[in-house]
Amino acid sequence: xxxKRNAIGILMGVELVLNxxxxxxxxxxxxxxxxxxxxxxxLFVIVLAAAEAAVALAIALNFYNNHLxxxxxxxxxxxx
Amino acid sequence: xxxxxxxxxxxxIAWLLPLLGFAVEMLYGRKGERTTTKWPAWCxxxxxxxxxxxxxxALLTWGQATGWAxxxxxxxxxxxxxHSEDDPHHHGDSPKxxxxxxxxxWQMTALTATENSDDAEHVPFPSxxxxxxxxxxxxxxxxxxxxxxxDSLTLVMxxxxxxxxxxIHLFAMGYMSDELTNEYVDHFAHTSDGKHVHRPGRFxxxxxxxxxxxxxxxxxxxxxxxxxxxxxWELVGICSYLLIGFYTERKSAGDAANKAFIMNRIGxxxxxxxxxxxxxxxxxxxxxxLFDSLPRDAxxxxxxxxxxxxxxxxxxxxxxxxxxxxxxxAGLGVFAGCIGKSAQFPLQTWLPxxxxxxxPVSALVHSATxxxxxxxxxxxxxxxxxxxxxxxxxxxxxxxxxxxxxxxxVATDIKRVLAYSTxxxxxxxxxxxxxxGWAAGLFHLITHAFFKSLMFLCSGSVIHGCHHxxxxxxxxxxxxxxxxxxxxxLIGVIAISGLAVPGLIAFSGYHSKDAIVxxxxxxxxxxxxxxxxxxxxxxxAGITAFYMFRLWFYTFFGEPRDQHIYDHAHESPWIMxxxxxxxxxxxxxxxxxxxxxxxxxxxxxSEPVHVANGVPAATVGELVLPGHSAxxxxxxKAGMWALLAAISGTLLxxxxxxxxxxxxxxxxxxxxxxxxxxxxxxxxxxxxxALFMKxxxxxxxxFAWIDRTMIDRVVHASAGLMVKISKWDRFFDETFVDGxxxxxxxxxxxxGILLKAVQTGRLRQYVMFIVVGVVALFAVLFTTFPN
Numbered sequence: 001x002x003x004k005r006n007a008i009g010i011l012m013g014v015e016l017v018l019n020x021x022x023x024x025x026x027x028x029x030x031x032x033x034x035x036x037x038x039x040x041x042x043l044f045v046i047v048l049a050a051a052e053a054a055v056a057l058a059i060a061l062n063f064y065n066n067h068l069x070x071x072x073x074x075x076x077x078x079x080x
Numbered sequence: 081x082x083x084x085x086x087x088x089x090x091x092x093i094a095w096l097l098p099l100l101g102f103a104v105e106m107l108y109g110r111k112g113e114r115t116t117t118k119w120p121a122w123c124x125x126x127x128x129x130x131x132x133x134x135x136x137x138a139l140l141t142w143g144q145a146t147g148w149a150x151x152x153x154x155x156x157x158x159x160x161x162x163h164s165e166d167d168p169h170h171h172g173d174s175p176k177x178x179x180x181x182x183x184x185x186w187q188m189t190a191l192t193a194t195e196n197s198d199d200a201e202h203v204p205f206p207s208x209x210x211x212x213x214x215x216x217x218x219x220x221x222x223x224x225x226x227x228x229x230x231d232s233l234t235l236v237m238x239x240x241x242x243x244x245x246x247x248i249h250l251f252a253m254g255y256m257s258d259e260l261t262n263e264y265v266d267h268f269a270h271t272s273d274g275k276h277v278h279r280p281g282r283f284x285x286x287x288x289x290x291x292x293x294x295x296x297x298x299x300x301x302x303x304x305x306x307x308x309x310x311x312x313w314e315l316v317g318i319c320s321y322l323l324i325g326f327y328t329e330r331k332s333a334g335d336a337a338n339k340a341f342i343m344n345r346i347g348x349x350x351x352x353x354x355x356x357x358x359x360x361x362x363x364x365x366x367x368x369x370l371f372d373s374l375p376r377d378a379x380x381x382x383x384x385x386x387x388x389x390x391x392x393x394x395x396x397x398x399x400x401x402x403x404x405x406x407x408x409x410a411g412l413g414v415f416a417g418c419i420g421k422s423a424q425f426p427l428q429t430w431l432p433x434x435x436x437x438x439x440p441v442s443a444l445v446h447s448a449t450x451x452x453x454x455x456x457x458x459x460x461x462x463x464x465x466x467x468x469x470x471x472x473x474x475x476x477x478x479x480x481x482x483x484x485x486x487x488x489x490v491a492t493d494i495k496r497v498l499a500y501s502t503x504x505x506x507x508x509x510x511x512x513x514x515x516x517g518w519a520a521g522l523f524h525l526i527t528h529a530f531f532k533s534l535m536f537l538c539s540g541s542v543i544h545g546c547h548h549x550x551x552x553x554x555x556x557x558x559x560x561x562x563x564x565x566x567x568x569x570l571i572g573v574i575a576i577s578g579l580a581v582p583g584l585i586a587f588s589g590y591h592s593k594d595a596i597v598x599x600x601x602x603x604x605x606x607x608x609x610x611x612x613x614x615x616x617x618x619x620x621a622g623i624t625a626f627y628m629f630r631l632w633f634y635t636f637f638g639e640p641r642d643q644h645i646y647d648h649a650h651e652s653p654w655i656m657x658x659x660x661x662x663x664x665x666x667x668x669x670x671x672x673x674x675x676x677x678x679x680x681x682x683x684x685x686s687e688p689v690h691v692a693n694g695v696p697a698a699t700v701g702e703l704v705l706p707g708h709s710a711x712x713x714x715x716x717k718a719g720m721w722a723l724l725a726a727i728s729g730t731l732l733x734x735x736x737x738x739x740x741x742x743x744x745x746x747x748x749x750x751x752x753x754x755x756x757x758x759x760x761x762x763x764x765x766x767x768x769x770a771l772f773m774k775x776x777x778x779x780x781x782x783f784a785w786i787d788r789t790m791i792d793r794v795v796h797a798s799a800g801l802m803v804k805i806s807k808w809d810r811f812f813d814e815t816f817v818d819g820x821x822x823x824x825x826x827x828x829x830x831x832g833i834l835l836k837a838v839q840t841g842r843l844r845q846y847v848m849f850i851v852v853g854v855v856a857l858f859a860v861l862f863t864t865f866p867n
Contacts (some may be wrong), residue, residue: 002847076841
């Protein structure tokens with residue numbers, strides 16, 4: 001994710017990170033005394049990921065509309 | 081009786097119509113100004129003209145309702161008022177009266193009705209309509225209301241005022257027509273860079289003010305209580321102020337307006353004192369209640385008890401004793417108001433200056449109506465005046481008439497001559513009233529109104545024709561250029577001079593002046609100590625004839641003195657000459673029949689009852705007030721004397737100004753002292769300047785000095801202290817408060833600069849930071865908590 005310049009690639013990387021975190025949550029919850037808390041958390045994360053994907057795709061689309069590219073290195077106008 | 085409701089209604093309509101006219105002209109006048117149409121003038125004329133018709137109908141209704149008994153009262157007995165209604169001759173005349181709109185017409189017929197009467201004995205005639213139109217407020221026992229008090233005096237005044245006002249409005253439509261422009265150039269007013277003042281014309285405003293004045297004047301005449309009189313008294317005062325200062329751009333006009341108003345305030349202060357006395361001691365302002373409250377015995381004395389107090393019964397039924405001196409104070413107080421309004425000595429100086437207003441204003445306000453309001457009020461309030469007050473009135477009138485006449489002899493401004501003549505004639509009226517000639521004084525008021533407004537309009541016509549030249553020495557020979565003006569002016573001059581061929585032809589002034597002089601003669605025969613009260617008016621009758629004919633000869637007779645003005649002079653248009661002709665008819669004929677004529681008899685009908693028989697000896701003092709019979713006895717003699725004086729004055733004027741036998745400038749040089757004294761108006765302006773204005777200025781200078789040296793110093797010191805404290809405060813603010821705030825801001829700013837470097841805007845770098853951060857976090861976590 002950190003090496004991609006393609007916005008869609010980054011988006012897919014973010015999804016992978018989130019899914020990795022989900023796997024961790026579910027797996028580690030097996031070894032704790034917290035019951036199904038890990039699974040519940042992973043559900044939250046899935047919902048969040050869905051929302052994030054919607055917003056992020058919209059951003060990517062608008063970015064493309066404005067710059068005719070999805071190279072995120074071109075999105076540097078907000079630097080201080 | 082039909083008159084009881086009809087007459088007040090008609091007069092109220094006549095009274096309120098000009099107010100309506102004023103409102104319309106004020107609200108919509110500006111539109112007329114832009115299009116420069118004459119409709120505001122026609123609106124004003126319509127209002128006042130309708131008012132005249134209403135007054136005339138009211139007058140005729142009144143005569144009808146009383147069966148013209150007033151005119152025949154000397155034949156009849158008091159209670160038998162309706163006798164004349166049975167008179168077939170008179171009854172047959174009545175429709176003709178009603179149909180005729182020309183006043184002179186019915187005066188002629190009225191004359192025939194009175195010709196066969198021979199004895200001028202007065203019969204009290206109960207013909208007063210009084211009532212309340214509207215109650216404004218009730219404060220305890222004080223009732224402030226709009227009342228009416230209508231007797232034949234009111235009706236005659238209404239008809240006179242509305243008729244003259246209609247004529248003058250018509251005249252003014254021509255005279256003021258140069259205001260009908262958006263670019264009026266005032267040749268008498270200059271801007272600071274020495275150019276003439278240019279301004280939009282104010283045609284509509286002139287007529288609005290005139291309408292407001294008519295409303296106020298008619299309200300004053302109609303008023304049924306002394307408080308209401310006071311209110312309208314002030315209203316005519318403010319109208320006079322507005323009209324004198326009509327040419328506001330001229331400094332002289334503004335000064336004159338102020339002078340008139342302030343001089344009137346002095347008199348009105350006395351009026352207020354009189355009102356207070358009346359209210360405190362009589363508890364009412366109503367004429368009808370006041371006049372009945374003073375107790376009189378059979379001879380007309382006011383009855384006093386041993387303590388010198390007068391027992392009056394107030395309208396609420398209780399009786400109380402009033403110190404006699406308070407009656408004197410009340411009378412003198414009200415008379416002080418009349419002194420101011422009628423420009424009597426010592427407040428006479430404002431009237432000549434008031435000539436700064438347009439000439440129609442001088443004719444209407446400052447000769448015929450407003451200044452006569454003082455005389456009218458003296459006549460209206462007559463029953464409340466005790467003999468001491470009447471004597472004061474007589475002396476004030478005598479001084480005024482002589483003083484003003486002498487000044488008029490040397491004045492050269494045509495309007496100022498007429499102004500002084502007005503003051504002098506008002507003096508005659510006051511004198512007449514003061515020496516117990518009630519009807520004589522008011523008779524002169526009416527006749528004077530006609531001939532003086534006529535003469536003012538003539539002078540206006542001359543001024544209009546000569547392009548605003550008012551100096552008589554530059555005129556002369558104008559008779560050939562403006563024959564109508566010259567002719568009507570001559571009628572006015574003859575009328576005011578009192579010239580006549582006795583028994584054959586006599587203009588109005590002859591009759592009324594005769595009546596006053598005769599009353600004065602009867603008065604001094606009864607009181608020889610007051611001989612001046614006869615000598616002064618007699619002498620002044622001659623002076624009057626002299627200065628009036630001087631004016632006429634100067635202006636219209638002989639050779640032109642200033643060829644340029646003469647060449648450009650022209651007769652005025654018909655709208656200005658027609659009112660002259662109408663007024664000339666009245667100036668000549670309104671007093672036809674003299675003391676047996678219609679007008680005098682009408683006035684006599686309202687005469688206070690106690691005047692007729694005279695009062696033999698006053699309770700306090702040793703005055704004897706003459707009755708009708710005493711006056712009648714000396715009438716022929718007094719008339720002869722007055723006529724002689726007038727003829728000699730006329731002849732002298734003819735010799736001096738009509739022929740060229742005497743070198744005027746030589747004479748002026750020989751009499752330089754007197755000439756100087758008179759043309760400086762007896763130094764009254766200088767006297768008042770030294771007596772009142774200079775002390776005020778000096779006191780003001782003293783206070784200014786105290787202000788500057790003491791009060792200002794304290795104020796300045798405290799101000800300096802405040803400045804020092806503020807400086808310290810500023811230092812503290814700037815260094816400490818501002819320093820702290822700036823420090824925080826600077827710290828925030830520099831940390832922002834530092835952090836700025838991190839925000840590169842490169843997304844992948846941010847992700848790297850996150851990864852590095854997470855790794856670092858885990859590293860720290862695991863090194864800190866190894867288990």
